[in-house]
Amino acid sequence: MEKSKVVLLVCKDYREENVDKAIQQGIEKLGGIEVFFSREEKILLKPNLLAKALPEKAVTTHPAIFKAVGKYLKSQGYTNLYYGDSPGNPIGAAKVAAGCGIKEPAEQLGIIPADFGRGKEVEFQQGITETHFIISNGILECDGIINLCKMKTHQLERITGAAKNMFGAVYGINKGAFHAKYTDADSFAKMIADLNNFISPRLHIMDGILAMEGNGPQSGTPIEMGVILMSRDPIALDTVFCHLIYLKPERVPTNRYGYEYGVGKMKEEEMEIITEQGSLTVKEAAEKYGSKEYDVYRGGEKETQIRLLKPIQPLLRKKPFIIKEKCIKCGICEESCPLEVKAITLKSFPVYDYKRCIRCYCCQEMCPRQAIDVKVPFAARLMDRNWKI
Template identity: 75%
Template sequence: MMEKSKVALLVCKDYGEKHVDQAIKEGMDLLGGAEAFFEREEKILLKPNLLGKASPEKAVTTHPAVFKAVGKYLKEHGYNNLYYGDSPGNPIGASKVAAECGIKAPAEEAGILPADFSKGTQVSFDEGKKEKQFMISNGILECDGIINLCKMKTHQLERITGAAKNIFGAVYGLNKGAFHAKYTDADSFAEMIADLNNFLRPRLHIMDGILAMEGNGPQSGTPIKMNVILMSTDPIALDTVFCYLINLKPELVPTNRYGYEYGVGTMKAEEIEILTADGERTIEEAAETYGNKKYDVYRGTDKKTQIRLLQPIQPLLQKKPYILKEKCVKCGICVNSCPLEKKALELREYPKYDYSLCIRCYCCQEMCPQKAKLMDRNWKI
């Protein structure tokens, strides 16, 4: 019988140090302890989600309490060669984003050193099915193993962003925009993400779902309590459990589909074992006990399964970004974040879109610090 992918599900109702420490310890114990993943002399990188400058209560980035608890656990168990970092889309740099998000202070307190995310190196991955070349931040390449500290959020392109998608932060700097320009739809982008996961192979994935984000994620959505931390060695199984908790079919998430197809992990419920402090649960039982069926996430059918008769009016049904002028401060970050050589928007009195150029990558929405970008269907605007 094939061994199932184990996902530890820990209830944690707030970010109090005692509660988060206990949840991380329970999860590590359920999965076999840190020694199941790392040798003590290895150089371990903690890779949080540091999308951009945002305070922890906005649920944009990995909460510093979760980061601190993981570092504390490792230190207490003899793992002292610890580093941290991420390559945010914001051009201000990893160090400033880490400070704004509350990650830098606990890292310094615990002696967790910043890894080098100021430079990148071109690497080849001949086994890649969609992408065989990546520009990876040096801090990633210099470590022996990665702990992926992801955030439970919605995402305009892939429906959700979790364990699999968070690894995209390993790509150095503005090269992320080049991938958005190269892979302009959710499916091809997810294929690249699957190759990236197979190349980097993080040892452990820990999802901060105590305060999650629903709606217009990954930066402009609404914080919502989910009261859970998920942990697994299998990023696709972890993201699949996330999907079940929010009443979303896992196969509708492209990063799940291609992650499964490319051998990153499994999205089959019968191949996933849920471990809790109160014993094992089926994935359906976990969804019923710990989930939120009303979580605001797009559950419509994938475009590949849409009725053929609707194809002529597909442009009217497609989401597009638009500006909330009352929130826009005309900073120009949205224009700079557009990955196209010929930008799909320009800064006039306010940013203005040329929708004939827009590839719907949602980088503008993702990087807007004012939540001044929303998505909607053309016919509603």
């Protein structure tokens, strides 16, 4: 059995020389860029461009990572380069890329914005859960993709890493329709697994230099993790991320179903963690480079396990809530709630209808002022002795 290689490189800051060195070393440890792409191919760099945010907020992939990958490709004779993402943000991809600092290095390096302003419906017959997607043209028109994901927490899936970053391939507002169709973390993760099998990026690079913990993926707290992870296997990469933050990988639905649907590997014996000092076990990597303090929900999904006990479900379900002191009443949360659900009404402040709310957390994800947090009810925490390590 061939093991999935995950390269873990220490990179303590975003200084150009440090990031350049790490990117080059990592790609070489995976066999060199030629094993991923031929020089004639049209290559898309797909950063996480969730929202317009300064790089130090750790919401998006840092421009230094984007630049280092672009520079390395150019130095190796790869010139047919594009970039883009379909942000959840209504202001559009170009403005988000400019606001996140990605547009400037792209222009310097001649990396062209791909078409994320239009999309097409595609059929994926091999899909187990989903066989139809509406995908941005920028994704469909390239030959191969480098997934430049960010190390962050996520309210629905616990983490957003390599596998979840591909949700940005779904064109514009269709993301909301998928949230409305796949209303829980498990079903959503199954769709994400199919999407990954359909798009199948060839290389995944995770920016974990400045990661995000807590109320991610937009409103969390930046935390220095000082690593870059790389792999051709998104599930193995996300699994190593989980080990670094002492979160059981199988508690992340995108890992569980990514593994089950054949996207990638999750078991320790199926992976090799490669560092500058040689290969490490999961335990060694976590002890050397991980953080037990990283703020992520580590508990079990009690609400799933006791689905039959309907009367006490409301006591156990997580829910979003507004922090009024931070809210500027912009209405973005109301707009980002899937059309099919519409569980928020903007009155003097946004008001939730929790009976309608499907807990997709799009509102929390898109709030520009960190004014939405998520409560895990006391009863749920009480029932789960593992909710903190």
